[in-house]
Amino acid sequence: MIRTLPARILESVSDPVLSILVTATLISRVGRGIFLAVTVLFFTLVVGLSAGEVAIILAASSGVGVLASFAGGWLADRLPVRRVLLAFTALEGLGLVGYAAIGDFVGALVFGIVVGAFGQAANTARMAILARAFGPESRVHARAVLRTVTNVSIAVGSGVGAIALAIGTAEAYRILLVVAGLLYLLAIVRLVRLPASVDDLPQGPALAELRTETGSIDAVANRRAARRAAAAHSPWRDTRFLLLTALCAVFGMQFGVGELAVPLWITQQTDASDVLVAVVLILNTVIVVCFQVPLSRGSHDFHIAGRITGIAAWLMAASCLVYAAAAGMPAWVSILLVVTAATGHAFAEVLSQAGGWGLSFELADPVRMGTYQGLFSAGYSVGAMAAPLVVAGTTESLGIIGWVILAAVFLAAGLGIRAIARHAARAESAVAPLERVVGA
Structure with missing residues (x-):
C-alpha cells in the first residue's frame, strides 16, 4: 500500500x-x-x-x-x-x-x-x-x-x-x-x-578515560587532566574529520548553484521563459520533501554513505554539463535540458546530504559530539559564503567552460567523500574480528 x-x-x-x-x-x-x-x-x-x-x-x-x-x-x-x-x-x-x-x-x-x-x-x-x-x-x-x-x-x-x-x-x-x-x-x-x-553524554571507553585520567582526589589536578583529555578529543586534531568537513563544504556549494547560477543562466543564456526559474525551485522542493527521508535510510553505514555520495558526485557533475548545454538552444530544448539537469541536481542534493550527515555523525568522537557537529556546520557555512564568489567566477565569467569546471570540482569533492567512507569501512571491518576475539 x-x-x-x-x-x-x-x-x-x-x-x-x-x-x-x-x-x-x-x-x-x-x-x-x-x-x-x-x-x-x-x-x-x-x-x-x-x-x-x-x-x-x-x-x-x-x-x-x-x-x-x-x-x-x-x-x-x-x-x-x-x-x-x-x-x-x-x-x-x-x-x-x-x-x-x-x-x-x-x-x-x-x-x-x-x-x-x-x-x-x-x-x-x-x-x-x-x-x-x-x-x-x-x-x-x-x-x-x-x-x-x-x-x-x-x-x-x-x-x-x-x-x-x-x-x-x-x-x-x-x-x-x-x-x-x-x-x-x-x-x-x-x-x-x-x-x-x-x-546525557554518550557512554564509552573514551568518556571513561576522560573522567578517570588521574585517579587523584586532587580537584585541580583532575580539572587539568580533564582539559588535556578534552584537547585530545578535539576535532581540530582529527585529520579525517577535517578533510570530510572541507569536502562536504565544497560539495555544499551546489546550493549556490541552484540559488544563483541556474536562475541567471536561464534568464541570460536561454530563450526559456523566466517562469522556468520558479518551476526549478518548486521541483527541487518537491523532490527534497518526497525523497530525503527514504533515500537517507541506512546512510549511517559507511558502505552505503560512500555509495550514495559517489552517485551524488556523478549526478551533480552531469547536471552541470546539462545546464551548460541549455544555452543557445531553442526554447523547448532549453526547458527540457534545464528540467532534466534540475532533477539530477535535486537528487544529488538529497543523496549528498544523507551521506554527509551519516559520516559526520559516525566519524565524530562521541565525547565531543557537539564540538564535532559545530565544526561540520561551520564548514557548510564557509561553503555557503564562498558559493556566490565561486559561481560568479565560473558560470558568469567563463560561461560553458565555467560549468565544466564546476562539474569537475563537484565530482572531485564527492569522490573524495566516498574515499573517506570506504577507508572508514575498511578500518571498521579490520577492527571487528579483533573485537570478536577479545570478546571471546
Whole structure:
C-alpha cells in the first residue's frame, strides 16, 4: 500500500524527542520562511538600503554564522544542551522581532549579525541533541525528517510572506517580521518538553578515560587532566574529520548553484521563459520533501554513505554539463535540458546530504559530539559564503567552460567523500574480528 508523505512523517516521529523537535521545527520554520520571503525587500523598500548595504548585511550574517556554529557545539558539550537550544532559539526569535524596529543600516547590520549568529548556534545545538538522543541507525533518519519538515514549513512561510509583498506597505512588512519572531518564541513551548536524557553524554571507553585520567582526589589536578583529555578529543586534531568537513563544504556549494547560477543562466543564456526559474525551485522542493527521508535510510553505514555520495558526485557533475548545454538552444530544448539537469541536481542534493550527515555523525568522537557537529556546520557555512564568489567566477565569467569546471570540482569533492567512507569501512571491518576475539 502506498503511504502518503504526511503518513510517513507521522510514522517517523513516534519517538518523543523527535516528535518534539519536529513540531518545534514546523512552527519556527514557518517564521523562517516569512523572514526569507520579505527581508531583502524590507531592507530596500522600507528601510531604504542600497543593494551594496544589503549585501554587506547578508555577508556579515553568514560570516558570524561560521563562528557561531562552532561556538554552539562547544557550548553544547559543556552546558545542558536543552538550555543552550532554548536560549539560542529565544534570542533568534527576539532578534527577528527586533527587525521590525530597524530604521537604518547600522540597526539592520546589528540585527542581521544577531539573528545569523544565534540561528547557526541553535542549529548546531539541535544536531548535538540528535547525536546524543538517537542511535546510529536513527540519527540520519531524524535529520532527514527535520529537513523535510523544514522545507515544507519554509514553503508555507514564504506563502504567508507573500501577503506583505502583495500589500506593499511598511506596516505589513513590520507586522509579518514580528509574527516570524513570535513563531520562534512559540516553538519554545515545545522545546521545553525535551527530556533530561538529551543532556546525557554518550557512554564509552573514551568518556571513561576522560573522567578517570588521574585517579587523584586532587580537584585541580583532575580539572587539568580533564582539559588535556578534552584537547585530545578535539576535532581540530582529527585529520579525517577535517578533510570530510572541507569536502562536504565544497560539495555544499551546489546550493549556490541552484540559488544563483541556474536562475541567471536561464534568464541570460536561454530563450526559456523566466517562469522556468520558479518551476526549478518548486521541483527541487518537491523532490527534497518526497525523497530525503527514504533515500537517507541506512546512510549511517559507511558502505552505503560512500555509495550514495559517489552517485551524488556523478549526478551533480552531469547536471552541470546539462545546464551548460541549455544555452543557445531553442526554447523547448532549453526547458527540457534545464528540467532534466534540475532533477539530477535535486537528487544529488538529497543523496549528498544523507551521506554527509551519516559520516559526520559516525566519524565524530562521541565525547565531543557537539564540538564535532559545530565544526561540520561551520564548514557548510564557509561553503555557503564562498558559493556566490565561486559561481560568479565560473558560470558568469567563463560561461560553458565555467560549468565544466564546476562539474569537475563537484565530482572531485564527492569522490573524495566516498574515499573517506570506504577507508572508514575498511578500518571498521579490520577492527571487528579483533573485537570478536577479545570478546571471546
